[in-house]
Amino acid sequence: MDETPTSTTILSAEDLREAWPVASSEDRVLGFSRLPPDEAQAFFLSLSAREQAELVLGIGANARRLWLRLLAPDDLADVIQQVELERRADLLALVDEPTRAETIGLLAYAEDAAGGLMNPRFARLRPEMTMDEAISYLRRQARRELETIYYVYVLDREQRLLGVVSFRELFAAPPDRTVHEVMSEEVVTVPEEMDQEDVARLIADHDLLAVPVVDAERRIRGIITVDDIVDVVEEEATEDIQKLGGMAALDLPYLDTSLPSLLKKRAGWLSVLFLGELLTASAMGRFEDEIARAVVLALFVPLIISSGGNSGSQAATLIIRAMALGEVRLRDWWRVMQREVFAGMALGTILATLGMIRLAVWQSLFDTYGEHWHLVAITVGLSLVGVVLWGTVSGSMLPFVIRRLGADPASASAPFIATLVDVSGLVIYFEVARTILGGTLL
Amino acid sequence: MDETPTSTTILSAEDLREAWPVASSEDRVLGFSRLPPDEAQAFFLSLSAREQAELVLGIGANARRLWLRLLAPDDLADVIQQVELERRADLLALVDEPTRAETIGLLAYAEDAAGGLMNPRFARLRPEMTMDEAISYLRRQARRELETIYYVYVLDREQRLLGVVSFRELFAAPPDRTVHEVMSEEVVTVPEEMDQEDVARLIADHDLLAVPVVDAERRIRGIITVDDIVDVVEEEATEDIQKLGGMAALDLPYLDTSLPSLLKKRAGWLSVLFLGELLTASAMGRFEDEIARAVVLALFVPLIISSGGNSGSQAATLIIRAMALGEVRLRDWWRVMQREVFAGMALGTILATLGMIRLAVWQSLFDTYGEHWHLVAITVGLSLVGVVLWGTVSGSMLPFVIRRLGADPASASAPFIATLVDVSGLVIYFEVARTILGGTLL
Numbered sequence: 001m002d003e004t005p006t007s008t009t010i011l012s013a014e015d016l017r018e019a020w021p022v023a024s025s026e027d028r029v030l031g032f033s034r035l036p037p038d039e040a041q042a043f044f045l046s047l048s049a050r051e052q053a054e055l056v057l058g059i060g061a062n063a064r065r066l067w068l069r070l071l072a073p074d075d076l077a078d079v080i081q082q083v084e085l086e087r088r089a090d091l092l093a094l095v096d097e098p099t100r101a102e103t104i105g106l107l108a109y110a111e112d113a114a115g116g117l118m119n120p121r122f123a124r125l126r127p128e129m130t131m132d133e134a135i136s137y138l139r140r141q142a143r144r145e146l147e148t149i150y151y152v153y154v155l156d157r158e159q160r161l162l163g164v165v166s167f168r169e170l171f172a173a174p175p176d177r178t179v180h181e182v183m184s185e186e187v188v189t190v191p192e193e194m195d196q197e198d199v200a201r202l203i204a205d206h207d208l209l210a211v212p213v214v215d216a217e218r219r220i221r222g223i224i225t226v227d228d229i230v231d232v233v234e235e236e237a238t239e240d241i242q243k244l245g246g247m248a249a250l251d252l253p254y255l256d257t258s259l260p261s262l263l264k265k266r267a268g269w270l271s272v273l274f275l276g277e278l279l280t281a282s283a284m285g286r287f288e289d290e291i292a293r294a295v296v297l298a299l300f301v302p303l304i305i306s307s308g309g310n311s312g313s314q315a316a317t318l319i320i321r322a323m324a325l326g327e328v329r330l331r332d333w334w335r336v337m338q339r340e341v342f343a344g345m346a347l348g349t350i351l352a353t354l355g356m357i358r359l360a361v362w363q364s365l366f367d368t369y370g371e372h373w374h375l376v377a378i379t380v381g382l383s384l385v386g387v388v389l390w391g392t393v394s395g396s397m398l399p400f401v402i403r404r405l406g407a408d409p410a411s412a413s414a415p416f417i418a419t420l421v422d423v424s425g426l427v428i429y430f431e432v433a434r435t436i437l438g439g440t441l442l
Numbered sequence: 443m444d445e446t447p448t449s450t451t452i453l454s455a456e457d458l459r460e461a462w463p464v465a466s467s468e469d470r471v472l473g474f475s476r477l478p479p480d481e482a483q484a485f486f487l488s489l490s491a492r493e494q495a496e497l498v499l500g501i502g503a504n505a506r507r508l509w510l511r512l513l514a515p516d517d518l519a520d521v522i523q524q525v526e527l528e529r530r531a532d533l534l535a536l537v538d539e540p541t542r543a544e545t546i547g548l549l550a551y552a553e554d555a556a557g558g559l560m561n562p563r564f565a566r567l568r569p570e571m572t573m574d575e576a577i578s579y580l581r582r583q584a585r586r587e588l589e590t591i592y593y594v595y596v597l598d599r600e601q602r603l604l605g606v607v608s609f610r611e612l613f614a615a616p617p618d619r620t621v622h623e624v625m626s627e628e629v630v631t632v633p634e635e636m637d638q639e640d641v642a643r644l645i646a647d648h649d650l651l652a653v654p655v656v657d658a659e660r661r662i663r664g665i666i667t668v669d670d671i672v673d674v675v676e677e678e679a680t681e682d683i684q685k686l687g688g689m690a691a692l693d694l695p696y697l698d699t700s701l702p703s704l705l706k707k708r709a710g711w712l713s714v715l716f717l718g719e720l721l722t723a724s725a726m727g728r729f730e731d732e733i734a735r736a737v738v739l740a741l742f743v744p745l746i747i748s749s750g751g752n753s754g755s756q757a758a759t760l761i762i763r764a765m766a767l768g769e770v771r772l773r774d775w776w777r778v779m780q781r782e783v784f785a786g787m788a789l790g791t792i793l794a795t796l797g798m799i800r801l802a803v804w805q806s807l808f809d810t811y812g813e814h815w816h817l818v819a820i821t822v823g824l825s826l827v828g829v830v831l832w833g834t835v836s837g838s839m840l841p842f843v844i845r846r847l848g849a850d851p852a853s854a855s856a857p858f859i860a861t862l863v864d865v866s867g868l869v870i871y872f873e874v875a876r877t878i879l880g881g882t883l884l
Contacts, residue, residue, distance in 0.1 A: 021769065022777070042628065046648050135577070142613030150592045150609070150651075167592070167609065171584035186484065204672045206488050209592075209651075226668050230646045233672055237679035238763055244686060245759025245856060246752055254764035255774065263785060266756050267792050273752050274793050278800055280744035285810065291737050298733050298740040302722035302747055302864050309751075310688055310715050310857040314708050317687025321680055322696035327463065332697065335464070343705060350709050351716050358720055368727065414687060414856040415752040422744050 013039040021255055029058035044070065049078035050252070056091070057083065065094040073102040074119040074222070081111060106222075114199050115192035117232070118213045118222030123152040127162055127180035131173050134165075150209050151223070154183045159219045161187060161212060189214045192221060199224055200232045201326055240324055243408065244317060246273060246415030269415075276419040280305075283423050287430040294441040296369055297433055300380050301426070307351055308387035308425040309418030312395030315340055316417045319399045320409045333400045337393070344392030348385035356381045372440050379436045383429040390428065391421045455481040463697055471500035486512065491520035492694070498533070499525065507536040515544040516561040516664070523553060548664075556641050557634035559674070560655045560664030565594040569604055569622035573615050576607075592651050593665070596625045601661045603629060603654060631656045634663060641666055642674045643768055682766055685850065686759060688715065688857030711857075718861040722747075725865050729872040736883040738811055739875055742822050743868070749793055750829035750867040751860030754837030757782055758859045761841045762851045775842045779835070786834030790827035798823045814882050821878045825871040832870065833863045 011034040019031065032055055035043055044052065044067055052071075056064050056079065068091060071079060076095065080088050080103065092100050102120045109115030123141055125134050138152065152170060154163045163183035173182045189212050190199050203211055203226055210225045239249040248265040250257050257265075284291070284301075291298050319336060322328040328336060359377040362368045369376050395417045399409035434442060453476040465473065474497055477485060486494065486509055494513075498506050498521065510533060513521065518537065522530050522545065534542050544562045551557030565583055567576050580594065594612060596605045605625035615624045631654050632641050645653055645668055652667045681691040690707040692699050699707075726733070726743075733740050761778060764770040770778060801819040804810045811818050837859045841851035876884060 021771075021774070038628070042648075135581075139577075139613045142610050168584050171581045186480070200672075204676060206484075207669050209669060226672060227649050227651055230642075230668060230672055230675055233675045233679070234646060234767065237675070237683070238767065241679070241683055241686065241759060241763045244683065245756050247756045247759070250760075253767070253769040254760055255769060255777065259781060259784060262781070263788050266753075266785065267789055270749075270752055270756065270789055271792060271796060274745075274749055274796055277745050277748045277752075278797070280748070281741050281800075284741040284744065288737055288741065291733075291740050295730055295734045295737075295740075298737075298743070299723050299726040299730065301740070301743055302726065302868065303716075303719050305744055306719045306722070306747075306751075306857075306860060306864055307712075307716055309748075309860065310712055310719075311708075313857055314687050314689045314712065317683060317689070318692075318696055321683045325676065325680065325695070327695040327697060329463075332463070335697065339701060339704070342701060343708065346705050347709055347712055350713060354713060354716055355720070358723075415748075415755055418748060418751065418860070422748055426744065 013043045053079045053082035077106040112196045114194040120222040122223040132175045240410040243410035246413040279423045283426040304429045305422045305425040308391035308421035311388045312391030312417040312421045313414035315392045315395035340396040344389035348388030352381040352384040383432045386428045387425040455485045495521045495524035519548040554638045556632045556636040562664040564665040574617045682852040685852040688855040721865045725868040747864045747867040750833035750863035753830045754833030754859040754863045755856035757834045757837035782838040786831035790830030794823040794826040825874045828870045829867040
């Protein structure tokens with residue numbers, strides 16, 4: 001996008017997609033207006049709601065109407081949610097009355113609840129229809145903009161859900177059977193207020209293509225389709241990963257996040273961790289006399305505390321992801337504890353062995369650690385077992401505690417665990433040193 | 443599952459799902475055989491390929507045939523892949539000849555390539571058919587076990603892909619139009635050997651329900667549907683999260699992973715990190731004299747190195763996830779560098795300010811740091827800016843380096859960055875201390 005294209009330049013969708021991430025808002029609108037009409041539609045639909053909103057606000061009023069009308073009510077609601085409050089009514093005025101009413105209905109739901117994800121247009125049938133009647137009825141419905149029709153829902157006269165027929169079943173059944181005979185009455189449904197993460201879990205676990213959203217009277221309000229769920233699964237994983245990295249989750253892609261907002265998301269947690277880490281200075285201060293008498297002890301401080309932090313971060317990451325996938329539940333804490341106590345002891349012993357070998361080798365080569373080097377080695381070894389065990393157990397249990405308190409276990413990030421383990425690791429190390437080295441070095 | 447159910451006990455699918463994660467292999471088979479027949483089928487289909495294999499191997503030969511025949515070739519191939527090589531032929535002998543042939547064809551593909559994900563059964567049409575002919579032709583095809591029919595592919599006589607019609611378009615079009623008139627010729631396709639992560643990216647970005655897999659002659663080999671992609675997206679996120687936690691990715695859910703294999707996945711990386719962290723003992727050793735002269739310096743070692751580790755882990759996590767989502771590409775490295783240099787300086791200044799305030803307050807309350815406390819405060823402050831800047835820049839650049847070398851950027855885990863930054867952080871800290879405190883404390 002180094003030079004402004006002249007008005008005759010035709011861009012390909014490929015070129016535009018290439019330039020997109022680094023293009024300014026104006027360049028995006030300009031590039032989009034240069035697309036051949038048949039590529040523009042697919043390009044527009046492949047954009048995120050935020051990018052669609054950006055484009056729609058940037059182009060002229062006539063084109064704006066055209067592009068907004070391309071969107072199904074659930075997607076339109078997502079776009080509207082990206083726009084400032086005072087401009088929303090203007091945009092809604094551009095679409096036809098039924099779409100407007102449906103979109104306004106959807107805007108009332110929280111963005112991350114089932115109601116905020118669902119599409120109010122779905123294929124419906126009456127139980128008494130035959131297969132032939134059902135298929136020709138669906139052909140008429142399809143003309144009125146059904147987004148997805150791989151499941152067809154069977155409703156009674158009060159719009160209550162009776163059952164479901166997949167398209168395959170509808171097509172495969174003998175033409176004179178009734179819908180009631182073919183449909184399945186075991187329908188997995190979700191309530192309107194269910195969190196999108198739980199909806200995603202349900203759809204993934206049952207390998208569904210769509211799930212109906214029902215109200216308290218089992219009246220169907222809309223359907224959530226699996227293609228929306230792919231986005232949810234990615235979003236939720238991104239949020240978890242960012243929290244695990246020790247920061248608040250970003251709302252936008254990295255390169256689209258402004259520097260001030262990027263700093264805000266990072267500085268908060270970093271400062272909290274820093275304040276926690278300041279306790280290490282106090283903990284070290286309590287052992288200032290020991291350090292003065294045996295400076296050799298200070299040399300292993302980073303090694304000891306980082307080993308605790310690393311083993312804790314492994315354990316926490318494992319448990320947090322297993323919880324997010326529903327593989328580990330609150331009541332499994334005791335099984336996890338047993339495994340992690342064992343794992344912590346084993347891992348601690350491995351690292352202690354490595355550490356003591358290193359000390360012995362350096363001692364024999366360079367005589368680094370003085371006449372009491374074997375006591376120093378034992379101190380380091382025992383401390384490593386203790387610190388790694390403590391890191392592993394607290395790293396695996398903290399997600400349970402946080403979940404039990406009703407917060408997101410992903411907040412037990414690697415940096416958070418590391419900070420927690422650093423302070424206690426120092427205390428473990430110097431207490432072991434006092435016991436082992438008392439009377440000799442100390 | 444405390445008591446063995448008697449032969450008359452009927453379990454509900456809900457109960458079984460509840461007990462599933464902690465049940466032994468035998469209990470699972472027993473519980474499954476007690477399900478009412480209508481619930482058993484949905485339950486079986488909702489299991490992972492590994493669990494399906496476990497059940498199928500545990501039940502009698504007659505039932506085994508029944509359950510295997512329930513699976514589409516792509517799902518059957520997944521189950522077969524979970525079974526030891528010598529038992530595979532026996533299982534394949536239980537299904538009908540066409541399914542067996544299709545499954546064997548699929549087994550030739552790598553599990554994580556497009557070919558290994560695809561289903562060879564898809565809905566197909568000829569371009570010259572009318573809508574009415576197409577619909578009744580599809581009704582006949584549906585009877586022969588099409589898994590999914592929301593997109594219908596239009597093929598020429600050599601099975602080459604001409605275009606695609608969605609079910610909605612097929613249904614909505616006037617009955618006498620031909621398929622050729624209604625179909626779209628712009629079909630997004632993937633080659634057989636494409637990595638599943640790239641397929642997932644493509645499907646998510648284009649909001650597709652299915653994508654056809656084609657060979658070099660544009661002959662269609664099968665389709666990949668979005669419901670398989672949900673699993674891929676989750677798997678890939680889990681792998682990344684586990685790597686980010688500083689360990690090798692697990693092959694099984696946490697509670698299903700045996701302790702020895704869990705230890706193996708964790709001990710490897712933990713030992714590598716430990717060996718890296720041993721360098722901190724050498725780095726500290728180089729400054730042993732300085733520590734002996736000014737023990738106060740040792741007190742801030744954990745604070746300084748952990749601040750570098752935390753800021754580096756934030757930066758690395760952000761960039762790794764943005765790369766996985768395709769938001770940041772290799773060539774964006776310079777833009778990222780510019781942002782992160784600025785972010786690092788800003789974050790470093792914030793932490794330095796907090797740290798210096800803390801020193802000043804403690805000094806005025808407890809006179810902790812002696813007469814040269816303001817020089818100590820300046821040392822800590824400057825070191826924090828330097829270490830945080832270095833952590834942020836190296837944390838954000840390392841994923842680019844690793845990606846450039848052809849490896850998975852997720853290996854630049856929080857513990858890995860922390861270890862890297864610890865050693866260099868110590869050098870920065872003590873060099874700053876030498877400069878500032880030379881002539882007074884040192």
